[in-house]
Amino acid sequence: MRIAVSGTHRVGKSTLIDELADLLPTYVTVDEPYHQMEEEGYAFTETPSVEDFEEQLARSIANLDEGPRDVLFDRCPVDFIGYLLAHEDHDAFDLDVWLPRVRSALQKLDLIVLVGIERPDRIALSASDDDAQRLAVDEKLKELLLDDAYALEVEVLEVEGSPRARAKQVLEHLPDASR
Template identity: 60%
Template sequence: MRIAVTGTHRAGKSTLIEELEERLPDYRVVDEPYHLLEEEGYEFASPPSLEDFLEQLRRSMDLLEEDERARNVLFDRSPLDFLGYLLTHEESDAFDLEEWLPRIRSVTQTLDLLVFVPIEAVDRIRLPAHEDSAMREAVDEKLAWILLDDPFELGVEVLAVQGPRATRVAQVLARLGHGTGTTSRR
């Protein structure tokens, strides 16, 4: 399967992927675009600019296209993550959704499963004081809308995981047929 783990920053995506990588040794992990771009010398603004999120969106789509036929892949983030950031960015008016949506839809549909890691009522990840919690919450809400309401008719299965790390891992493994208990849409 081709699986992308998606969610706002500091929601537990990378931790979940690390655990899944240990439990699914036949899966290859593709690092998130931010880290790949940074390794290539891309310099991000602080806080990230609209162009920074556009660059991550481009890279995320390229990664899905490069590996379109590859099976057993875990992607750290999906194009929808960056769509969430772009739609909530203070300069979101400069983002032309209609221009980007056909390609976003096309590459997202190459995935078999989107694992959504939302912020929970009792936040499991401590947010450093210097980070913008309002932006994090806005992105989480936007992603929940995009993934669970499917306003862009993506047609990809979404598994929303919750609970402690071990429970989240068990939910994904159950969906993959490696255990029991799941929460999904479609």
């Protein structure tokens, strides 16, 4: 199966990917576009711009075009749509231009696992974390994935609890042949 783990920053996506990689040893993991691009020398602005998020969105779409059948993606195109819609300069982003490409790319996924912000929060935030932005992105992702506000028509599993509990929820959702 091709599975993407989605969510705002500092909710435990990477931790869940690590748990799932241990439990699904035949699966390949694909790091999130930010880390891929940073490693390749892309110079992100200190506060990510609309252009930075659009570049990550394009990379995320490209990532879905590649790779093996059994793969765990850290983030998917919907994550970047969420960040762009919550961005202070969101008016500079034209969602209608991107939607056909995003919908097409998402058809290459079997499942999106949504990791939302839990109360109490499971992740300690640093003073530099923008909690208002984090909450806004979480809300946008839930609109996009759970409410399907833009007819993305993808299968979504929302998980909660400890990293092990989240991984167990994913495993229980997979067909036996995928484990």
